[in-house]
Amino acid sequence: MQSLTIGKVARLAGVGVETIRFYERQGLIAEPPRKESGYRQYPQQTVVRVRFIRRAKELGFTLKEINEMLYLRIDPNTTCEEIRVLAEAKKVDIEEKIRALQKIKEALVKLLATCEGRGPVSECPILDFLDQVES
Amino acid sequence: MQSLTIGKVARLAGVGVETIRFYERQGLIAEPPRKESGYRQYPQQTVVRVRFIRRAKELGFTLKEINEMLYLRIDPNTTCEEIRVLAEAKKVDIEEKIRALQKIKEALVKLLATCEGRGPVSECPILDFLDQVES
DNA sequence: CTTGACTCTGTAGTATAGTACGGACTTTAT
DNA sequence: ATAAAGTCCGTACTATACTACAGAGTCAAG
Secondary structure, three states: OOOHHHHHHHHHOOOOHHHHHHHHHHHOOOOOOOOOOOOOOEEEEEHHHHHHHHHHHHHOHHHHHHHHHHHHHHHOOOEEHHHHHHHHHHHHHHHHHHHHHHHHHHHHHHHHHOOOOOHHHHHHHHHHHHHHHOO | EEEEEEEHHHHHHHHHHHHHHHHHHHOOOOOOOEEEOOOEOOOHHHHHHHHHHHHHHOOOOOOOHHHHHHHHHHOOOOOOOHHHHHHHHHHHHHHHHHHHHHHHHHHHHHHHHHHHOOOOOEEEEHHHHHHOOOO
């Protein structure tokens, strides 16, 4: 099995070279062996690992959480349950974010309804709202 | 009309003293006059301004956008329409964020449905999903 | 063999929105 | 009068996730 250079890993995983090095510094991927020249030699497996990180990020996990998952995973005592708990927590997390955004949206919609977009800025109900002294 | 110290403005607006100075550096609030001692002397109006900033932030505007609104506002040629456009854009913005989060949530829900939380981590369908080589 | 592409290291910068600190000075309350 | 609280400034640090750069060395193709 031949090894990959950092550039190849990056291309195969769809990220930049600097991202790979960054993940290494963060402990998300192991320090690979080097050639005499100092060039990193990655096993194919690294591409899978980087893709894992990307997908997890797309699911809203932070690098810190992903790191945790990766560590859980290599521990033979970890059960599927523990991963499930993480995913469950993330779902709750995301639901909260959605709710918060929906509230904001409703406020904006209300404001937009009161503003016809006519008249000078001094009479803009949106700014008036923002100016309210009482919450 | 007596003036306020930075600490009073901060308390009245519900932020920290450092935040006021930060907003000043960012050009969100004007540099106030000083006493001979160098102490800042804020007009009451500043409290309203800081609250405006806070409320706009709660509506999802960034400081940069808020700055833009504040500048629009002091320009006598600005119409209500221009503010409305900003609010409209922000609404679209937030709707997009909500949609993105909802997608993520759906993916998580699907994953959770396939995982009973039993068995070793080596058989966890969530990790399997994250491992998929093909997108 | 040369040229261009790639990689190395370490440091610094990006964006966002603040927060913290140290040492000196000022104001307020007792 | 003294002590506590507040304020000054400039700088540096926080978190997140990268991205950029300089200057040197290495690798692969023609």
